[in-house]
Amino acid sequence: MRPPPIDPVRPPLPLALPGGQRGRLIALPPGSRAAALLRVGAGSHDEPAEYPGLAHFLEHLLFLGSRAYPQARSLMAFVRGCGGRLNASTRERHTDFLFEVPADLLGEALGRLLDMLARPLLDIDAQLAEREVLQAEFQARGAERETLCDAALGTALAAPHPFGAFHAGNRATLPVERPAFQRALREHHRRFYQAGQSELLLAAPQRPAALADLLRATECRLARAPWVERRPPPLGLTAGRWLRLQSDGRPRLELAFAVEHLPAGGEAALDLLADRLTGEAPGGLASRLREAGWCEAIDLRTPYRFAGQGLVAIGLELTETGLSARAALVEAVCDWLRFFAEAADWHRCWDEYRRSRQRQLSCLGPLERVRYWAEPGAWSAATAEAAVRQALSALLGQMRRLRPLVLTCDRRPCEPRQAGGFPLRLDGEVPPRAEPRRWRWRQPEPNPWLRPAPAALPAAAIDPALRCLERGDTPGPGALFLRWRLAETPPGLWRALGAALRPTLWAARQAGVESRFEDGEGGWSLQLHGPADLLPQVLGALAGLLRAPPRAALAEALRRQADEAGDGGEMPIRRLLRRLPQFWTAESAAASRPQDLARAWHGARWDGLAAGLPAASSGRLQAALARLPGQPVRGDSAGLAPDAGLRWWQAADSGESALLLFCPLPSSAPATEAAWRLLAQLMEGAFYQRLRGELQLGYAVSCSFRQVGGRSGILFAVQSPSASVGQLLAHVEAFLDERQAWLQALEAAPLAEEKARLVARLADAASSPHELAEWAWQARLAGRDTGHPERVRAALERLRRDEAVRQLAALRAAAGGWCALANAPPPPGWRRR
Template identity: 50%
Template structure:
């Protein structure tokens, strides 16, 4: 077995005795470990008689296995460790993956292996989970991308699986029928065995330990050879124009290309093309189209790809002008592709692309590395550049050699059509014509932050408002957090949108340079986060300060329109995610948070910055960067805070924010945030533990047993200075009032369960939570996040250790008191929903 700790080195694959394909990534010094299993079978491999069977099986695997009940399985285990997990069923493969504290990797793998090899597939669980898939189907029936792909499928040759419906719903999953059960078991037997599975492991364990874990999985999985799978040729009704009615705020234009018989290196070639199509670099396609007022953004996605054939979709978010001149937009895109595919573009663009991938891999978490390397031809130091260039020639030749299928999604009226899957309002329309233009494309500008030329000042004094925390150099990573406390009166959301929009090109360029840039709105405070490659952060901050203080005039126009759009819920994004995006601002507590304030303008923004006070937290910067960091922070708008800014305290009120407006949505979503009643370490410790021990029960009760919907979770959260427990549900069947009643009933039942819980169970959970609460010195991201949370909440940096110590002392009566305080809304409740409050007890 050969592997490497070098993040740029492709891990070699080994095939074990039963046929399991394995790649190992030892990560020296990491506190986290990750696993990714790819089963080479997906929705297109399921019997056409039962659309959605593959997706259904993916769900069922989490609901109990031979050695682990649903309560003891992978999902509650990873959640209990504070980790992350998910699964995804694609057209020709299904992925299962998780990341958790390194010491828990073996336990997590045992659960993953057991659910893959020995699922229970209990009939009652199938009936319940079918309702979850029905809820997911209804939600996806409101999703723009899903409906666009369904519309594109109607243009494909009907004998190809891409033309079919594969999501599954109540009508396609007859779990009561013996024939369906036979098909379900047959699909599992055919594909869930060692010969059809890949395993990738990453962690700080010695390579021999990772190898032993992989061998155990290989030995436990059934030994059968890989299943040969074919796909018929893929063709499109090329040149056709379709119109899809979708009441989203932003019109979409999609250019779809059917690709076939491409070499295997077409996968990295497609990723390379995708990077440059979406590029926000000056002189690039997106910027030129935005400057001409035709489009807001460009991206390339592949809703289907398998064995050298696939569907590539160039998606453009259009302005009204672009909607009226779609033929001009299409001409620009195709003309740019002809320019980009020229030989003279390859070398400079390829070098830039390599720097981007290199930087991103160097800063990637274990799971992100696995998700990169699971693709066989993903970029690495050993990539065959000549073969990729040749594949790019073949790829662009196919795309430019055929007329794309054109799909426009907007509010134009279309009659519903007969479908066996997602409901569509779709019609054909005559193609638009235009006179080809010469766009005079130029080589896009290089990203200066990929090769920062940091001036090495002598160590300069850092403003006292910026707190420093070690380690001084964490493998080249750094994090800088800045928080501006704004004037008592909340600024308009239009003002924040103006600055956020002006920063968008910087967000994109920073991400390329291995730095995550986020500008967040917490109502009475604005926050800027820069995390990643430390050497680039001072340069990025210096370059964006002028954008923060004096955004271009166009940003004010866009900011005002975005604020208007914020007032109405959109179909472009999942409903519960839209409510989560609004929650931090609404927690500020002012009644003005619900209002739609005045438009943004330069004078108002200038006054806002003049009255703002800022504080900051820097972690991971070597002393050699002090000068650059000092220069960048001294130029910040606002006044450095000489003493900690006072944090607000929640009033014991029940506040309800109805975001429905005039929007009509099929589903209901509710967020219930219960803030901490006081700021003591013991209070935080007890509420954190309470959230941890009830998280899996909440998910199981409301999602699996009550089948309210597929978007259900609860957890301890901190939004800016506000910490507490969050409950979240999106449901296609229950009203906001009914969801709230279910949450309250769950809390009541939790009190009864807690009263009967043994002290040993509580003390063991408290010890485990305490041991995992303080971020490991090897986990830079977790360290930085805890430092940032301390700053926002007004705590000292030793707060996590205080909370961990308090956790170790917790007993059952402490959790009972915390639950009673939460149920009694001692610090108030904040509800956010797309519905009015259920009664007059809410303000």
């Protein structure tokens, strides 16, 4: 008997857990991976005031080994070894620990999670080393605009509140050597890391009874203790005040509102407001402000929220024109809030919001599901419309009652000052006057993709340029990948075209379709992931816009296209990661014009891959393909040419030293890829331990096998506040040299175990339609057929040590070329990209 279908909008079921701990279960279909999120109801605002950062520090320490699982066998090592995902975060009033693993390994991962939370080692030497990691993280965060904005907002509180205090932690605030600090650390752990203060959320394909048995079999338990009640003081934000923060990057304006005593439904009310306020639909707030030439994008964030209290910040990315019209912008946003509160059609807003969440929830993976449902007020099918409407009314009432605090971020000099532990350049300013303007707001037209799908077109044969993997026969997620090879790619045109597509891509995202439009070697690529029955409709709309976007929108996007200054306020390593796919793109000093798009499409050739699309959608899919610019490619295309040698791309020299070293495979043979994947797995944990733990170079350190625009290889990433880029490169090279002797001396049993783990990891990926589609697409970009992943798995099972040693030597010798992105000039022997 087939089990009933899973309802993605049904709230999690209560799950009985041993020891009195609260639990909830999200049922997943058979074959899914499993995920867990354990939320401890305590965060930075619960730490002792004399030790800022203690809660965040404890979160880090818990990963460094427990009584039953030393660091080499800890949760982090286990999850990495099985190809899972792992994360943790310390917020104001809670701390989350979450992972995703193959479903049959859920019990082993849970045992490690519970043991590390209940019985951490808290070794002093480990604490001293980890304190240096927090120091590096503190320095990196001190250059991030969002962190500095929060610190600036904290200065505007009328009375002491935890939000205005420093909680990041650094070398000065974490006196590990003092007995008083050790007592405070252990007391914080004893008080909050217990069953009554935590909740476990599971997303798994196992039945509830099987999960209950699994949890009862886990040896470790959190101690029994009651919930610790906490009541925060009033926020007391100084309304109507204007501040200015000196900051790199594009100008930004933030309007901050303090809210208190939000009723039940507040979580969904904030979510709904964000959906309406940031929407890109024609006639909406973002669209109108962009038409005025003032604003590029709008976001809404809540830097603090707890027990019905919160700080709501509406952010606007400004143009230079908008910077000089800040007063008018503030009035426009406040006027829109008045319109939304008084004149918007509530039933239409609620219907769209409900449909949007239904669409989005239908395609979330296990880890994303536990993140979503961890919030107790997240929208579900059981959410009462009346409660959300009442909470939204209370929220908007408070936001309209008092003038917002206004924070401007731009490059103009300000006086230095210390706030919230971070050095700021912050001044007050006299509020400028705004000329009255009547906006005559209107509600945008409904998103057509949130309505039932139109009638299917007659079945049609799909153009062979689009390779179709398995087709779904039931509603579910799907994927579409397209690539255009262009004879020439005018500079900036890809970015401008993406900006012109933004309203359509936003409407698709609201309906559950995630997209990526990227610039790569020799052309552009488009990726769509989401409800399979919707993808052909979205592609049809994008096809016409790609061929002929609104001329005014394209011209305006070209005029405003981002330059290096637009990268300010972001960690250097993140900037480099965003640029990695463009490493092989040719540069040109010539500017683009709207008419260059037609020339770019002339002679363009496209191919693609589809996965999970139902057979009934073939007619609509082929109709969309027929509208695409360019001509379809018949047959398999050639792979990318090897790029031997040492090539270097220097990004803007700003912030801490950051280096990406991407080492492509020297050959496309399955045996070569199998060996390099094994090498990446063997090096991942050791690289992290060496550069972050032992050398203490910085907070951002990683090593992994990556596929970038049709090139596969191993990526090393490091950001450091203390070492130069040249020194970082030397450390990576020294690490690789050390690995050669280590691999030759590695005993047969551990090597076989690592190989078996990787085989299982790849088999698990092959069982996931999303991961299989991604892998098959990368193989196609590289000129390989869709059977390549299976050949790699087979080659891995036959892989011998001598071949792995030989391939490590090829990696060290840069046999496939080395590609470096860094914010410093190249060392001798490297040629600029």
